[in-house]
Amino acid sequence: MAASETAVELRKVNHWIGGEPVEGTSGRYGIVWDPATGEEQATVAFAGVAEVDLAVAGAKVAFAEWRASTLSRRTEVLFRFRDLVDANRKQIARLLTAEHGKTLADAMGEVARGLENIEFACGVPQLLKGGYSEQASRGIDVYQIRQPLGVVAGITPFNFPAMVPMWMFGNAIACGNAFILKPSEKDPSVSLFLAELWHKAGLPAGVFSVVQGDRVAVDRLLEHPDVKAISFVGSTPIAKAIYETATAKGKRVQALGGAKNHMLVLPDADLNMAADAAVSAAYGSAGERCMAISVVVAVGNIADPLVEAIRERIANIKIGPGDAEGSEMGPLVTRDHRNRVRSYVDNAPAEGAAIVVDGRDHPASRESGFFFGPTLLDRVRPGMRCYDDEIFGPVLGVVRAETYADALRLINENPYGNGTAIFTRDGGAARQFQFDVEVGMVGVNVPIPVPIAYYSFGGWKASLFGDLHMYGPDGVQFYTRSKVITSRWPDPSTSRVDLGFPQTR
Ligand code: NAD
Numbered sequence: 001m002a003a004s005e006t007a008v009e010l011r012k013v014n015h016w017i018g019g020e021p022v023e024g025t026s027g028r029y030g031i032v033w034d035p036a037t038g039e040e041q042a043t044v045a046f047a048g049v050a051e052v053d054l055a056v057a058g059a060k061v062a063f064a065e066w067r068a069s070t071l072s073r074r075t076e077v078l079f080r081f082r083d084l085v086d087a088n089r090k091q092i093a094r095l096l097t098a099e100h101g102k103t104l105a106d107a108m109g110e111v112a113r114g115l116e117n118i119e120f121a122c123g124v125p126q127l128l129k130g131g132y133s134e135q136a137s138r139g140i141d142v143y144q145i146r147q148p149l150g151v152v153a154g155i156t157p158f159n160f161p162a163m164v165p166m167w168m169f170g171n172a173i174a175c176g177n178a179f180i181l182k183p184s185e186k187d188p189s190v191s192l193f194l195a196e197l198w199h200k201a202g203l204p205a206g207v208f209s210v211v212q213g214d215r216v217a218v219d220r221l222l223e224h225p226d227v228k229a230i231s232f233v234g235s236t237p238i239a240k241a242i243y244e245t246a247t248a249k250g251k252r253v254q255a256l257g258g259a260k261n262h263m264l265v266l267p268d269a270d271l272n273m274a275a276d277a278a279v280s281a282a283y284g285s286a287g288e289r290c291m292a293i294s295v296v297v298a299v300g301n302i303a304d305p306l307v308e309a310i311r312e313r314i315a316n317i318k319i320g321p322g323d324a325e326g327s328e329m330g331p332l333v334t335r336d337h338r339n340r341v342r343s344y345v346d347n348a349p350a351e352g353a354a355i356v357v358d359g360r361d362h363p364a365s366r367e368s369g370f371f372f373g374p375t376l377l378d379r380v381r382p383g384m385r386c387y388d389d390e391i392f393g394p395v396l397g398v399v400r401a402e403t404y405a406d407a408l409r410l411i412n413e414n415p416y417g418n419g420t421a422i423f424t425r426d427g428g429a430a431r432q433f434q435f436d437v438e439v440g441m442v443g444v445n446v447p448i449p450v451p452i453a454y455y456s457f458g459g460w461k462a463s464l465f466g467d468l469h470m471y472g473p474d475g476v477q478f479y480t481r482s483k484v485i486t487s488r489w490p491d492p493s494t495s496r497v498d499l500g501f502p503q504t505r
Helices: 049-068 071-087 089-101 104-121 165-174 190-201 214-224 236-248 271-287 302-314 335-351 406-412 427-435 472-478
Strands: 012-013 015-016 020-022 029-036 039-046 131-137 141-148 149-154 177-183 208-210 227-231 252-255 261-265 291-298 353-357 374-380 395-400 419-423 439-442 482-489
Touching: 020 214, 029 089, 039 049, 039 252, 049 141, 049 149, 049 214, 049 395, 071 104, 071 165, 071 190, 089 104, 089 236, 089 374, 104 165, 131 271, 149 165, 149 214, 165 177, 165 227, 165 472, 177 214, 190 208, 214 291, 227 236, 236 252, 236 374, 261 271, 261 335, 261 406, 271 302, 271 395, 271 419, 291 302, 291 406, 302 353, 302 374, 302 395, 335 353, 335 374, 395 406, 406 427, 419 427, 427 439, 439 472, 472 482
Parallel strands: 012 039, 149 177, 149 227, 177 208, 227 252, 261 291, 261 419, 291 395, 374 395, 419 439
Antiparallel strands: 015 020, 015 208, 029 039, 131 141, 141 482, 353 374
């Protein structure tokens, strides 16, 4: 995003450092678009090295106090934050719709799923309980505790500007860390609203900060010696680069990448249920979900009726601005992104795919907002760009497979492994799929199997770089390090020199 000449006339989105909004000093700004109208609505400050360093220095000081605060104090702040998010659900949703473009109902869902993660983190005293072994040796006890890492950073994508930060910062802060958020520059405002809620909840200044910006801010966070861990969610090439750079600097990293989620439909599946699920999961949020279904793998003779059932349902999808009554699908996030999505449809016929429903012809695609009509491609195959790439728009491809084994091979050979789903009435087939498939999150007759907050979220293969998944129990592990203490309180009169290696007695 380039600096704009009209910058002065637009609302400014700032950083949040030291417990208050801070204007950008780097002189670099980006444009925040209104996806529903195609107009500029704000500028967002792009942090330079100095602004990131200021945030990290403040976070480091705040960390010293916060890590020493009692578990009950931390829990109290988290409960207050939870209540404030709950009380402001609609306002947060409106901010999401205004900058991302998703419908208000979808935005409310995003807030609800984010809130789940805060509620999980409210149980931090239970989550941080260690282990204790009395009398591991004579008069010796051994115990394990978990301690926070220090200053940790989260770099988040445009498609869930409230939920993905909540995946990270609830656990990070509950565990006693200071957290710096670098949100997407495409929809940055909600991060400041959440910062205000943390402030109102009584979180000490500096424990939560926001640095807005682009690669410059990210690069500085990756190299700053006082940033101990990086959580990243975004596209695969950036996730991989971030993982490699930050681990080489000795940081702990979890970097979640892109996806190509296949929905396998067996011949015995309930046709209507499978078609409803495919349409909901492919076109919800205009396909801008990392767990969206982008490929339906139709096995055997279900393919023709399934394609027809999906086509019929697409005709009924109501497209419009996210805040308009009755809208089911909003615009894409930017003009560039809309054009990129369109290019996949432009290329599909030459690659051998059949366009069953052409989103380019939808009247909404001609509006000044960044709308693109739902598109259905049939006879898609590996090797086509529309299959190989993550399109991240309302474009669903159907691959026809003769057998379950062919379908399974297709999914397992795909470089991504975020989510998948099987639709069948056969419990044994579903169980076999769950056993066989090389994907991190699996739905059985559930098209978008985003784990509930007390499990953890993460894909396999090119969808996640790192060892631990995000949020839930893995999140607590990620944001803490374990310390094991071996202790004895002997009678000093029994003390003697013993050069042997300590053994249990
Ligand atoms: P993106 O990779 O373009 O951006 C993600 C973040 O990285 C943003 O904060 C952005 O400012 C920053 N960034 C962009 N370019 C950078 C660079 N060269 N160096 C350093 N930082 C950079 O992703 P996006 O377009 O915002 O989000 C969509 C992508 O995120 C899709 O690929 C989607 O699948 C993925 N995603 C994955 C998950 C998951 O859980 N696996 C969840 C949501 C989104």
